[in-house]
Amino acid sequence: MIFGVDYYPEHWDRSEWENQARLMREGGFNTVRMGEFAWKLFEKNEGEFDFSLLDDAIAVLAGYGIKVILGTPTAAPPKWLVNKYDILQRDKYGRKKGWGARRESCANNPDYIAKSKIIVEKMAEHYKDNPNVIAWQIDNEFGCHASTRCYCEHCRKRFGEWLSKKYASIDDMNKKWGNVFWSLDYDSFDDVILPAYNSCESIHGDTWSHNPALDLEFRRFSSDSWVDYQKMQIDILRKHTDKPITHNLMGHFSDISAYDLSADLDFVSWDNYPDNQWGDSEYEYVSMAHENMRGAKNKNFIVMEQQSGACGWDIMGSTPRPNQLRLWTYQAVAHGAEGMVYFRFRTALFGMEQYWYGVLDHDGMPRRRFYELKKTGEELKKLEKYIVNAENKYDALIVKSYDNAWGHDIKRHAKNYNYENHLYDFYKANVDLNITTAVSHESYSKYKVVYMPAYNIVEDSELDEIKSYVENGGNLVLTFRSGTRDEYNRVRPLALPGVFKEIAGIEAVEFDALRTSVEICGEVNGTAKIWCDIIEPDTAKTIASYNGEYYKGKAAVTMNSYGKGTVYYVGCDLDKGGMEQLVKLISENAGIEIIEAPAGVEIIKRDGYRIVLNHTENAVNTGIKGKSLISDTDFDGTLEGYGVEFVEQGGHI
Numbered sequence: 084m085i086f087g088v089d090y091y092p093e094h095w096d097r098s099e100w101e102n103q104a105r106l107m108r109e110g111g112f113n114t115v116r117m118g119e120f121a122w123k124l125f126e127k128n129e130g131e132f133d134f135s136l137l138d139d140a141i142a143v144l145a146g147y148g149i150k151v152i153l154g155t156p157t158a159a160p161p162k163w164l165v166n167k168y169d170i171l172q173r174d175k176y177g178r179k180k181g182w183g184a185r186r187e188s189c190a191n192n193p194d195y196i197a198k199s200k201i202i203v204e205k206m207a208e209h210y211k212d213n214p215n216v217i218a219w220q221i222d223n224e225f226g227c228h229a230s231t232r233c234y235c236e237h238c239r240k241r242f243g244e245w246l247s248k249k250y251a252s253i254d255d256m257n258k259k260w261g262n263v264f265w266s267l268d269y270d271s272f273d274d275v276i277l278p279a280y281n282s283c284e285s286i287h288g289d290t291w292s293h294n295p296a297l298d299l300e301f302r303r304f305s306s307d308s309w310v311d312y313q314k315m316q317i318d319i320l321r322k323h324t325d326k327p328i329t330h331n332l333m334g335h336f337s338d339i340s341a342y343d344l345s346a347d348l349d350f351v352s353w354d355n356y357p358d359n360q361w362g363d364s365e366y367e368y369v370s371m372a373h374e375n376m377r378g379a380k381n382k383n384f385i386v387m388e389q390q391s392g393a394c395g396w397d398i399m400g401s402t403p404r405p406n407q408l409r410l411w412t413y414q415a416v417a418h419g420a421e422g423m424v425y426f427r428f429r430t431a432l433f434g435m436e437q438y439w440y441g442v443l444d445h446d447g448m449p450r451r452r453f454y455e456l457k458k459t460g461e462e463l464k465k466l467e468k469y470i471v472n473a474e475n476k477y478d479a480l481i482v483k484s485y486d487n488a489w490g491h492d493i494k495r496h497a498k499n500y501n502y503e504n505h506l507y508d509f510y511k512a513n514v515d516l517n518i519t520t521a522v523s524h525e526s527y528s529k530y531k532v533v534y535m536p537a538y539n540i541v542e543d544s545e546l547d548e549i550k551s552y553v554e555n556g557g558n559l560v561l562t563f564r565s566g567t568r569d570e571y572n573r574v575r576p577l578a579l580p581g582v583f584k585e586i587a588g589i590e591a592v593e594f595d596a597l598r599t600s601v602e603i604c605g606e607v608n609g610t611a612k613i614w615c616d617i618i619e620p621d622t623a624k625t626i627a628s629y630n631g632e633y634y635k636g637k638a639a640v641t642m643n644s645y646g647k648g649t650v651y652y653v654g655c656d657l658d659k660g661g662m663e664q665l666v667k668l669i670s671e672n673a674g675i676e677i678i679e680a681p682a683g684v685e686i687i688k689r690d691g692y693r694i695v696l697n698h699t700e701n702a703v704n705t706g707i708k709g710k711s712l713i714s715d716t717d718f719d720g721t722l723e724g725y726g727v728e729f730v731e732q733g734g735h736i
């Protein structure tokens with residue numbers, strides 16, 4: 084199993100390398116990821132290639148048994164490249180992005196593509212036979228620093244071409260987009276604009292008053308542009324090597340489709356920083372990020388950058404508490420990680436990330452965090468058979484759709500509405516009831532319950548699969564703002580909830596985008612703060628009703644038998660308590676086992692054992708007893724602060 088660190092030999096004097104490699108071996112680290120920002124080092128001037136520093140570093144590491152995941156360096160173009168070629172992105176206002184950080188290049192810029200091809204080809208030729216290079220990482224965090232969408236002329240031209248392949252003719256596109264509205268019909272694909280700064284900006288703030296079809300297609304195109312750019316690099320590597328190829332994705336990040344990006348990769352990896360300068364994450368949020376990444380390919384993944392110290396670019400985030408690095412490692416493992424790489428080995432003395440602490444502090448001395456990881460690595464080795472190729476026993480699925488993430492971002496429905504938060508509310512309620520829950524977008528029949536929150540853009544072709552899941556006995560959960568749009572982001576000429584009206588057995592006759600809050604009561608009790616659909620059940624049964632406003636007494640949550648299955652329709656948002664009651668009711672009806680453990684305890688189900696995590700700093704009685712697979716002794720249920728157990732059979736008491 085990969086147990087490694089992110090390492091930048093170019094940040095250290097060569098005289099330090101030997102000692103650093105020795106320390107890595109002492110810590111049990113067997114892999115480093117490196118190279119991903121070193122373009123200038125590899126190509127000092129255009130066409131002058133020199134890999135000697137990396138060669139020497141790889142050789143030193145190899146002397147200590149440490150292997151390398153090699154990054155292609157295209158996330159950080161050197162100055163000579165931007166001086167000679169205009170490869171920089173343009174923002175919505177047409178302003179050129181500045182050089183001086185990273186991720187400033189345009190995926191559709193022909194010069195950037197040409198220069199990327201050359202450096203990747205040179206690296207592939209140079210390292211293809213190096214036995215110490217075990218895998219490749221393409222670039223680094225596509226889309227990071229708001230770099231997914233570029234508004235330059237190259238992007239505009241390519242967008243027109245992309246559209247011309249998708250639509251039969253310009254008239255066909257005009258019709259599907261409804262360009263007759265505000266006289267927006269185009270005469271040719273060359274004319275199509277990008278949804279950039281326009282006359283309506285000042286009135287509508289961040290909604291730019293562009294045709295929603297244009298906006299959605301541009302988001303799809305921009306996502307595809309990075310997928311294509313990545314594919315270009317994969318194809319080059321593939322000519323020379325069959326070593327596995329990955330890219331480091333970003334968990335919850337939604338600007339680029341993780342499904343499309345990972346389809347071309349051998350495995351997914353991602354970067355996990357639970358507590359940093361920008362805030363501390365709830366543990367459920369981190370678990371969901373892992374599940375997003377596992378669900379991207381429906382396959383185990385590795386964490387390519389795992390937080391290993393306090394993290395900040397200027398102000399510091401929380402320092403990981405004793406045992407917390409170990410806990411985060413097991414949390415990743417519990418959600419499908421089968422390799423861990425910690426960012427970074429030694430904290431940088433210079434550059435933007437001087438305060439992004441790694442395993443070692445600035446002085447390079449091993450301390451608490453180093454020894455905690457060393458111990459964790461030793462344990463992981465013993466547990467390898469529970470990690471590599473291990474599978475969770477998933478009961479529920481949250482469907483994440485990138486089309487819908489984009490669609491809901493384009494039209495936000497209500498002031499405080501957010502698609503990702505809505506998905507997270509359902510995930511969190513499931514995890515808080517210790518229901519092992521996946522996040523993905525396919526194979527519905529594997530799950531007892533499928534949550535399809537706010538599935539608003541629905542392609543006609545998807546409907547059959549959704550219906551047949553229910554007909555064959557599945558439990559589908561739909562929510563407000565669903566089923567009303569087609570793939571061109573047009574509203575369908577249907578009553579709410581659009582294409583789901585029949586299977587939900589209801590009609591939402593009116594709705595209320597809330598300015599205040601409304602109580603819900605019945606089998607589920609709670610409060611709505613964002614949205615209320617006013618439901619007239621047809622064949623459905625009412626589970627909860629509104630207790631306020633002019634729609635007092637009207638249905639808020641319903642349940643409908645359809646074929647052999649059930650469709651729930653949740654017409655409103657719910658507070659934490661209400662959401663938990665709802666998920667409990669749905670899960671119990673579906674025959675899913677619920678484990679009510681103390682707050683902060685997470686339990687993940689696997690065949691024959693359970694992984695138990697204590698995300699709090701205090702000892703707790705988890706209520707799970709059995710044989711510990713970590714220590715081979717009896718586990719009485721009590722976990723220390725940030726403690727972890729793998730409990731055989733895991734009988735619930």
Ligand code: GLA
Pocket residue numbers: 223224354388426436439
């Ligand atoms: C990201 C990047 C790293 C580094 C860390 C810390 O995950 O991939 O290069 O910048 O953040 O900021």
Ligand code: ZN
Pocket residue numbers: 172173189190191192233234235236237238
């Ligand atoms: Zn561009």
